[in-house]
Amino acid sequence: MPFAGMKAGSIFFLLTVPALVLYVLFFVFPVAMGIYYSLTDWNGFSKSYRFIGLSNYIELLGDSRFLHSLKFTFVYTGLVVVLKLGLALALALLLTGPLKLRGLFRSIFFFPAVLSMITVGLIFNQIFFSVLPPIGESLGLEWLSKNILGSKDTAIFGIVLTNVWQGFAVPMVIFIAGLASVPKDxxxxxxxxxxSPVQRFFSVTLPFLIPMLNVNLVLAIKGGLTVFDTIVAMTDGGPAQATESIGFLIYKHGLSEMKFGYGTAEAIYVFLLIALISFVQFKFLNRKEAGQQ
Structure with missing residues (x-):
């Protein structure tokens, strides 16, 4: 026996070593290297680069393109979180009630989740470009006769609609699981x-849904702040850089514009931002969880 004569604590430690090594190699080390490169002017390809300290971080605070991408990302995230979780919760309540063919409807509503975001983005791109404008013209609706993605003022709503349609299914399933934990008595x-039904929801049901709401909020906020594939598939950051999310801008700076160190500094900002928002969210919502004071 290879572990004969060893104490239980030593055995448990040895069993965690493979997982610990993988964690260090694929998380701690990349994060540490990312922080280091964010302090340099490396372009991502050259063997030579200079250590410039916090210059990238300072320059970002005055970069109008970066600040605009932050504004777009925050607005987009707010819309997606409210609409996605609101729709998911409403459907979860509906699909846990006395509804015929509940299993069928759950399968239908979950279908968008099995499609990749790139595929959904390309499909909706064609809908906005080729399907809706002719319908709007035939109905005499001017607002519907134009491609929503072609205007700087409306492109964000097309992206939000696409993401909500594809992304509400997983939060819905999580809410359905949470509703099963609410005591019937x-x-x-x-x-x-x-x-009243509204009073029962807020006083009885909602406190038991706080853990699920926490999970869904973290996932939705993280997905909103790091949105990338939808932008690539639908607008490529346009029109006129109006839909450049922070994730897309990091990609552009790091790989297209040869500013790897600069893009990495942007990624560190996003990492800290998500960590701060998640911390505040958990501290606030945990107080309202059932059984907590």
């Missing part, structure tokens, strides 16, 4: 006490 007691 509490709901029945609230009903006997004369509570």
């Amino acid at each position: 509490l709901r029945e007691a609230a009903t006997i006490d004369g509570a």
